[in-house]
Amino acid sequence: MLLSATFLLGCAAAAMPAQQAIILRPDAIVAADGSLQKGMAVVIKDGKIVEVSANPSAQGSQVRLKGVLAPGIIDAFTGRGADFLLTEQSDAATPDLRAADGLDLDHPAWQALLERGVTTVHITPDPTNVLCGWGTVVSVAGDNRKARILKAASRPIASLLQSSVNDDRIGPTSVAGAIERLNQTIAAVGMDSLENSAWFFVENTEGVAAAKEIISSNKSNKFQMVLMGDVASYGGAVAGQLVGIPTFGGGMVARHAETWKRLHKSGTTFAFGSRGGSGEWSSLRTSAMSLSRFLGDPGAAWAAISSNPARMLGMGEVLGSIAVGQRADLVLWSAHPLDAAAAVVSVMIGGNTVYRATPPEDKS
Amino acid sequence: MMFVSALTLFWLAAPLAQEPMSIAVDRLYVGNGEVIDNAVVMLADGKIVSVVPGVAPSGALHIAGATLTPGLVDAFSFMGVGAGTLEQSREVTASMQLANFADLDSEAFQHAIDSGVTSAYLSPDSLNVMGGIGAFVKTSGGQPADLFADNAARVLNARAGLKVTLGGDPSRGNYTPSGQYTTSFNARRPNTRMGTVWVVRRDFYRAKDYMKAREQGLPVYDADLEALAAALRGEIPIRVQARRSHDVETALRLQEELGWPNMILEEATESHNLAAQLVAANVAVVCGPAYDSLGRSTARGPSQLEIKALASPAAVCCEDLHEHEEGAPSFFEETGAYQLNDFSLDMLVLLAPRYATAYGFASGRRSEGRGSTPALPALLQAGGVNLSLGGAEAHDQSLTESSLIYQARSAVRWGMAPADAIASITSRPAALCGMGDQLGQLKSGFDADLVLWSGEPLAADSKPLLVILDGVIVVDNRPQD
Known part of the structure; x- marks a missing residue:
């Protein structure tokens, strides 16, 4: 399940045309105050976060993610x-x-x-x-x-x-x-x-x-x-x-x-x-x-x-949190990133998946 | 004997009343990509009078199977540049004109003519951030300073390019100040890549202020800033030596920021993954020699991926080119040459930075040639880059095996089309050096600089039978019968 989710994250980001929104649905996101928020969806489009809500209005392909989504x-x-x-x-x-x-x-x-x-x-x-x-x-x-x-x-x-x-x-x-x-x-x-x-x-x-x-x-x-x-x-x-x-x-x-x-x-x-x-x-x-x-x-x-x-760095508006207008620099963790046991599952930068802990081709 | 050679030289230097000469060949490379079979070339008064298709007229010089090319133009060389030409007391010696102090009698020029090179751009050394102004010369026809010299180069343009060096060379051997060595100038010069760029930027901004001050008629004069100002006005091309990818990117950034009107990249060892940017910025590249010495660590052959890229450039991602073929022996494993591994080098740099930099590990050799490949010319050509080849130190060492024609042969071996390879050692470098309407092509009105090869010039068994410079035969290897 975890692996297929990372695979989806990779595929979705790579295959979708730039204009198409992608709705990421992780188990939880790390909010600005560091707490875990469950049931939130993060919508990304053109490399940016365009919506963060439980019921996003945007249309697009849904990607279920097993893990905690945090800003990079x-x-x-x-x-x-x-x-x-x-x-x-x-x-x-x-x-x-x-x-x-x-x-x-x-x-x-x-x-x-x-x-x-x-x-x-x-x-x-x-x-x-x-x-x-x-x-x-x-x-x-x-x-x-x-x-x-x-x-x-x-x-x-x-x-x-x-x-x-x-x-x-x-x-x-x-x-x-x-x-x-x-x-x-x-x-x-x-x-x-x-x-x-x-x-x-x-x-x-x-x-x-x-x-x-x-x-x-x-x-x-x-x-x-x-x-x-x-x-x-x-x-x-x-x-x-x-x-x-x-x-x-x-x-x-x-x-x-x-x-x-x-x-x-x-x-x-x-x-x-x-x-x-x-x-x-x-x-x-x-x-x-x-x-x-x-x-x-x-x-x-x-x-x-x-x-x-x-x-x-004067870039608080575009980097460092999961909020509308931010660059989609997101990391999927197996648990809260301040949990000692948490590990990086995959990394997205500017809306593109650039790293996966387990490459999709190895999952069989 | 001395008098005889001196007389010969005077005659060579002033070829005023030459007999017209006609040469008939089976094949002729114009130099611009065109090939003419069965051509006759007429020369008179040091110029090409006509190039026409046809069979040998009576009295024409004709050798069966021979091929004619323009005299080769070396776009980047260090001929005549020695220890006496490198002023290191300061890192910017932009005003120093190489033409004034290069050794124009150097044997390197004789080696060059012997291998068919009739003109060349001479570059100042790379150990200064801005080493001076390079010269464009004919490799023969000058007046030797040494009475015993048989040959001397003749300067055509004493202000042919401003040398700017990025990367590790200008900071090599410099160190951070501490202990007893602080009195050395090496402790005052930049000791990082970053510092090297800082010096470039600092002086070009100074030059802009200086130009304004001059416009306002203020009584200021600075020879180095004058040279930079001339470059900013577009009077002298800016020749940037940049090997690593990020050095090439830095050069492109500086070009944009400082408004350099005419930038040419030298060596550009790792530029093959930046072809699109080079084309977009209209920057020409002179590739350094692929095999001049082992020390430059450019001897690695292309990986399977690179060969695949040559066959179908679009099919292979450029990033993949950096991946070393799995399991393949490295150059060092194959040759047994000694190499420190990354870890021990990092330790060396951390523990003994002065020695590490002094021996070039931190800033020089190790980091300069990492991504080099002999397929570079072919890859740049496939990417649409305006590309010329340069011999660098090739002719200094009397190693004809690394001469300019060898560079072209190597480029062809690794995937470049022969016509492109010929163009990259004739018409392209001539144009690059501002001599495009005078040199590098076999056309009427151009200088009578020609090489008659015993066969196809790019074939390994082909050698110059005749080298003609300004209409004068300077090398004659015709079989005696």
Whole structure:
């Protein structure tokens, strides 16, 4: 039954003409708050979700799906799928650098991401320069290579990381020097370089304070923080904001879990990125499971790998949830994706089935 | 002896009053795809006077079974380019004109003529992001600087193309700064693909600002930006060396973003799955040599899928072409050549990035030729791409087995039509280099650059009997009887 359903999903998406709506009827869908909703149908047409309801009005072929349908997982910041390391160190400030120029769309990482239910990644230059350049939002699969790049220049990436500012060649060698160089760079290239909601990689109070100062002095509140290092020592400074955090690696202690809890209480929302994390492929999902445990709020944890990264990227309207107008980037799981036993059954991107855990020809 | 050769050279350099010559052949390739059986070619004053069908008139040079083609045009070569031509203290040396410092006496040009190449585009080296301006030369007829040299190339166009290199080459050997090596210029140059593109973009935007400043009459001058401005005005084609698929895609993106009026791709090793985009963007491709050296790892033969694609291009999905045939021995397994596997390379890059990049593993060799195939010319031709062949280093190494005609033979062996293969080493590269109304075809009014082959030019046993350049016989291998 499960197999025939995946087969149908594949066939339906592949065989139907673009104009024909397809009505997907999974056992349940993962709603925006992370809860399971049963009896809902998801109607897709031209690669988008056009209706979500128990009794859809749209006409089209019905596809019964055994399992839980969820929006594809989004990696908020990563280097996977790029040409080796995106660490460009010919200068301490590289404002025009674009991660899109280091992309390798033939990289084996893309297949591994699909197998883990990830449909979109935000690839950023390594946060080792004060103004590192631009990230790029990439769809994990698709026939049209050009169309896979959803945003060629997504967000300017700035870095005030203590651990990065140790350049003994051209400097800076301290956060203070990094702040100075960042200000100089902004003065030279113009505030345009940050207009599109810059991301600041920070790992201490000085970094957070400087980021806030730089932004407020330029009369813009549009910026986001990506928290690195021991957040417990400076987390209070970012309370209430939307922040990116690396996936949880080893070395997690009680103080960290307590930090996430307090930040969550203060209204802070999180988006997980796999760069800087443990490096384990499934860490996005396992990190969300851990967060769910810490917070006692599965919805907030699920949002950290779906709708929140989409919002951080300014793409919340089109990615990250099952709602009308969203791209049909959908993953069929055997159970709720935050259930440790859940496995990916199949993956659809832009309305096309791009991955099946069990190929249809093997099912006999 | 010295005086004799010097005198000969002066005569070669100034072929003013030549006797008209007529050559009768059994078969003649015009160079544009046309083939004429039983033709007579008249030459005078370094030009082709007429090409007419007919039998040999009295006094005509005639060798039974011989075939005539235009002198071959190498669309992409490194002849005369050596260590002395590579300035590495900065990554952009766009203003440097290769014609001013290439070794035009190089033996490579003699090797080229010996194998029928009468003109060539000389490319600056690929280790800079923008290495300079390439030259278009005749492979003979120049004035040697060295009194002992027998032959020298003659520059026809000193501003024939601006070299831009994407991919791993410009970042090869560069490293991130740390420890005691930070004083080296290698620590200041881009060390990623991404950084290489950044340098291209940065300088082209600077060039646009610079052009505005010049228009406003501001007293600014920058030689490198002048070269870029000339390229942006369409005066010099932009020659982009891009091997991997994503490098080719980057080139297409840059072309669109920066408004490059005339872009030509060099090597384009993995471009066969991007033929449609290349056609849509009206971009011509010069394929690098398929077999110049093992180091470039281009020696893998096509898989069964690729051969199937040649038979029926529409029947095979392009993505499938990347799949290695199941169970088939790899090139390295077949030859026993040493190769690090992916895992150990990744470890090397992570643990010792400086050494990994210095030896080209991270940015160069390993990642540059992964999807290469000798069927590339045939696949691009099937996709409708404007394609020429280039010899790259072939003639430098006096390896006539990898010369331009060998490239064409190889292309035919892997599925290209012979007429297309001839066109891709004659009329097409001539047009690509802006010499399409002067070179690359056997037509009246064109330069008298011809090669008389002992048989079909693409046959393995065929060799040049006569090479004529500007109406002068520069190679004579006619049987003595």
